[in-house]
Amino acid sequence: MNSEEFVRALKVACSDLSGSQAIASYQNPPGRSPSQRLKRLSKWFLQLTQADQVMLIEALDDVAEAVLFGVLCVLDGVREIENEPDNGELELYYVRGGARVLLNDVKQGELHDIFQAMRSFD
Numbered sequence: 477m478n479s480e481e482f483v484r485a486l487k488v489a490c491s492d493l494s495g496s497q498a499i500a501s502y503q504n505p506p507g508r509s510p511s512q513r514l515k516r517l518s519k520w521f522l523q524l525t526q527a528d529q530v531m532l533i534e535a536l537d538d539v540a541e542a543v544l545f546g547v548l549c550v551l552d553g554v555r556e557i558e559n560e561p562d563n564g565e566l567e568l569y570y571v572r573g574g575a576r577v578l579l580n581d582v583k584q585g586e587l588h589d590i591f592q593a594m595r596s597f598d
Contacts, residue, residue, distance in 0.1 A: 477570045482579045483548070483590045491544045495536030499529070541595060548588040551580045 477485075502521035505514045521529065549555035551568055558564065568580045580587055 477572070477577060477579070479579050479581065479584045479587060480590050482570060483587055484594065486544060486548075487591065487594055491537070491540040493537075494540035495533040498536050499533050545588055545591055545595075548586075548591050552582070552586040552588050553580075554586065554588065 502518045505518050570577045
């Protein structure tokens, strides 16, 4: 797996359809005893017009993409998670069999830039 494959896999697993998946739980809260919070959200969501429901899905998808973008910025070291004079560095490796690939290698392109190129801004 290389950096681009990693980012694409994260995008599919974590941000694509996130809004739709959240909305599915608002339309029909899962489980035998959904939380009070989920019940309130469900009641509110079901009172929205169809157009407002669609807009909410888009907004949630945007939030999911923004969160993933932020995490990738942290992994790239361009967004700090420490407030120290001498910050550490994060190294993200994909290991399979005997192969070990540094995924957040700036020489291969920064993860957040790869993700940005994959995003759709319709």
